[in-house]
Amino acid sequence: MNFFTKIDLPSSDLQIDYKSKLAFWGSCFADNISAQFASRKFKVLANPFGTVYNPVSTAMQIKAIANGKIFGEKDVFQDARVGNCTSNEKSVSNENCAALWHCWNAHGSLSGKSREECIAKLNEATSQAREFLQKANVVFITLGTAFVYFLKESGIAVSNCHRQDPNMFIRKMISVDHAAEALKSIVRDLHKIKRDGIFRRQASSSNQDATLHIVFTVSPLRHLSDGVHNNTLSKATLQLAVEKVIREFDQPAAESSINPAPIISYFPSYEIVMDELRDYRFYDSDMIHLSKIAEEYIFERMVESYCNEKTRKDIKQVEKFLKSANHRIQDANSPATAAFLQKLQAEAAKLESQIAGLQLG
Secondary structure (H helix, E strand, O other): OOOOOOOOOOOOOOOOOOOOEEEEEEOHHHHHHHHHHHHOOOEEEEOOOOOOOOHHHHHHHHHHHHOOOOOOHHHOEEOOOOOOOOHHHHHHOOHHHOOOEEOOOOOHHHOEOOHHHHHHHHHHHHHHHHHHHHHOOEEEEEEOOOEEEEEOOOOOEEOOOOOOOHHHEEEEEOOHHHHHHHHHHHHHHHHHHHHHHHHHHOOOOOOOOOOOEEEEEEOOOOOHHHOHHHHHHHHHHHHHHHHHHHHHOOOOOOOOOOOOOOEEEEOOHHHHHHHHOOOHHHEOOOOOOEOHHHHHHHHHHHHHHHOOHHHHHHHHHHHHHHHHHOOOOOOOOOHHHHHHHHHHHHHHHHHHHHOOOOOOO
């Protein structure tokens, strides 16, 4: 007897192994799943501008990278609030309460105490992301919501409001067509970044893998602050937009062998949670975010879909090694510890020689 509905995963030509470079973009669900891959020593880039929930802001971030944008003074602003620290901090030092500098299209982790610090963080993130994406094999785009905040003054979408005055923004759910246009922009710009990287290295790297897979997925995390019905409408908007874009790009473009069109697909994260994990035991204490067990299960389903039998065995070997390597050491100076560390080094070297692309250091 089957006691739950198991989602049939679509067949895929995408094959991920330890040589693959994997980029993850989007909501906190993207952070969580990318961490599953990174913890097993896959090569991962995750949200270089911080978490981003809607397709419009995601498209703006990726376009900045594709266009080689250099951030400057016009791209940042100073926090409009009177200080941005707690009342206790204010009583200690006014210097600690100096207003931070932010960027509307980046997370607070890229904010700075000065304009120059914020700009430097933005440009460093852009440069590192461009370098990684030029060599990336797979980009996972995780969409969280179709609700977008727009600045009233300019009409420009923002990915982070930085707790500024709510009256500065208009918040609305975008249409399927608007979301689809943003997704098409993402596809085109990721293709441009990959193409630029191939042409830049073509002379010295004839074996460069020119294929780029773009995998869209919809985050199963519910945005219940919008209300249950609006959350359903939002997720449906994203689903329809993804389907529209996949169908449009389904017709292969006339590309050269060194510049093939990106392969676009969908991974059913949302459906797996809604059907296979339809139980609150798979949620965190807030009953909205997923538990670690649920995140690991979705990772296992991705491995099932995108990794062949050898890579799945490689993952098991790496997990076993890491479990041993993370063993708590009681006495760092004992002979037994020295022997244990020497054994670990030998095992690491052996694994790296057996698994192409693996880097345990």
